[in-house]
Amino acid sequence: MAAFPDSIGVTWALVAVVIGTLGFWAWSKLKPKYNGYNIPPFPVKKSFLLGHLRAWAKASEFENIVNFREKAGDIFSLDLAGNLVVVVSGYDAIKEVMVNRWTEAPDRPTNPASYILKEVDVGILNGKGETWKSERATALTILRSFGMGKNILAEKIQEEFEIFMEKIAEFKGKPVDIKLLVNVSISNIICSIIVGKRFDHDDPYFVKLMQNLNYAFQRAPGFALTPFVVIAKCLPFDLFGFKTWMDHVLAIRSNFSDPHIKEAKENFANGEALTSYITSYLEKMRQENELNSSSLLNDEDLVATIRGLFVAGTETVSTTIYWCILLCLHHPEIHDKVYKEISEQVGHGRRVTMNDRANLRYLDAAIKESQRYASVVPLLPRKVLESFKMNGYNIPKDTVILLNMHSSLHDAKVWGDPENFRPERFLDAKGNLINQEELVPFGLGKRSCPGEALAKMELFIFMSSLFQRFRFEPEDPSGELPPIEKRFSLVLSPKNYKVRRKRTSVLPDEPPLPSLMGFLHSDCARVIAERGGKQMCKVLQFVLCSRQLIIKLQVCHQILITPANELRQDLTVLMSSSWFSTIARVAVDIGLVGAYGQSTTG
């Protein structure tokens, strides 16, 4: 008869079973799922289980890609603990994935921020399939209704620029790091659309929010590190500072999206006018729900989209402006050419407007070149929904593709001398702008940037107005320049630097409000009588071109674009507010709003 194992033997057997089970579980999780596929080559040998993870952890995601590409070419694979990542470089291959293979790889993979915010698959940035389609279409409709791509928004941007000027003047020519100032000004433009208000440069609430945003962008772990963020969240200590980073990301939601949506919902319930993206979204949701029960718009997506528009609409534009100023510091001859062009084409007696853009081609080329050189969004990720073949390789389902946008913007075969900052590359012999398809700062295809028109307007107005009035000089009077050093995270930004500004021109002040009213009474009344109601919108914008009234301008615009039958209710609410009485008085005095006035009483 066989001897019954003693208790020590049983314990060891149990330990062996547990270790074996855990080992099998780890192996099944980490074992490559791409075996049997003809995947693109690896740049370096992979190690057992962890694959290329150790090599990957040595530098930033971007630096790794640059190094590995030198070894493996334009399409290569990485095994990150069993997960396949394919890195794609060069314009043609990027276009193949983003445009021709759109149906196979349409979405972004789960990223650390969407994971910790519980926004996986929701909102415009992380939405998938029909959810994303509906969020994107809604975003474009609402952004356009708030003037994206139209002059009304250009005036709002100009207004924000004037406040920026006042803030900069406070430094009286002393060296200053303008990053936060630019951040606040640019953010105010998207904020005035999405939450219907702007914030003061000195408002501690908003300054803190900008710091949260900067931290969230600059310390963001790459997409490939999502599983480690998941683990870090459960640990009692702060592994790699991930928990601090999470606090900043969560603060954006709890201090921005959540409270503003709550406030807007209360206003909406009280029947207030549609003065922000949020209230317009709520109204669209109400209308769609009334018509059919299958509307895809919902509160969860709204929260995620508001955060998405806020972060995407702030950091990208302000980092581009920050780059452009640094690059012009390094190239005073380009600074001179831009200034000369503005002096000749616009002069110094009035502000630059969007109508001047066609004549400011060198400036336009300098902005394009800044976008190319800076490559602010260098990597874009995609998740493969269905396997496909590309350049003779198999790209299996569930692969994460990293599109190296920087490679298109810095391809020596396309640009010749990509590391030189040279706006002339975008101008032909006659000084006309050249469109180069490899310039893809806003992405390509259906998922490309929906804020492109707004961003281009912001860049043009800020850069033209800055160069019209200032000359930037290095902090160090001896002329030593701040280094051009790229810091990689979600965006490629320069190291912080300080500049001194020298005023080159002072524009005449805007006429004070009373004289504008006088102007209204005389000339405009006639113009409006001749050209009809639409002109009124312009006149009222003009009257309201005062910083304190910027929000009211939006409301005013909203009234004017609202169909007549809805005016009655809107105007009744608006007429009760004190600011409105000023506009109403002027408008009624000059006989402009007879029709509108009647509808409130009729």
Ligand code: HEM
């Ligand atoms: C210079 C400024 C900007 C640059 C360089 C930029 C660049 C980009 C890029 C490269 C993408 C990703 C495209 C893709 O994955 O294929 C993107 C997406 C996006 N951008 Fe921008 N962007 C800028 C300004 C803005 C502004 C002002 C807004 C605000 C309206 C905005 C909102 C968005 C949104 C919501 C997405 C996600 C779109 C989607 O997934 O459908 N961006 N942007």
